Amino acid sequence: MLVSLYGALGDIRAILVVASALNTVLIFASVLLLLLAVAGLRRRRHAVLRALGAPRSYVMLVVWLGVALITLGCLIGSLFALLPAALSYRQPVVAGLRG
Secondary structure, three states, X not given: OHHHHHHXXXXXXXXXXXXXXXXXXXXXXXXXXXXXXXXXHOHHHHHXXXXXXXXXXXXHHHHHHHHHHHHHHHHHHHHHHHHHHHHHHHXXXXXXXXX
């Protein structure tokens, strides 16, 4: 009885690991699409900077600084999400169920 239960739980665990990996890939792809969309929206602003005489290196710096800030925000958000998860992982299950 217990052997079949552990066998089923092991299969479910493998399925959840695959689902988690696919979720991570999907989130990564959506962040990349966000960066592309933001770059497309700011294309006119960068063209105006070039028309006003800004050097190409400055425009490139502005673009990469925006990408870096968005990426940094994603990383900080991930860390804030991992903190409660790590704290709850160290806590016994019974303690969490009791309240």
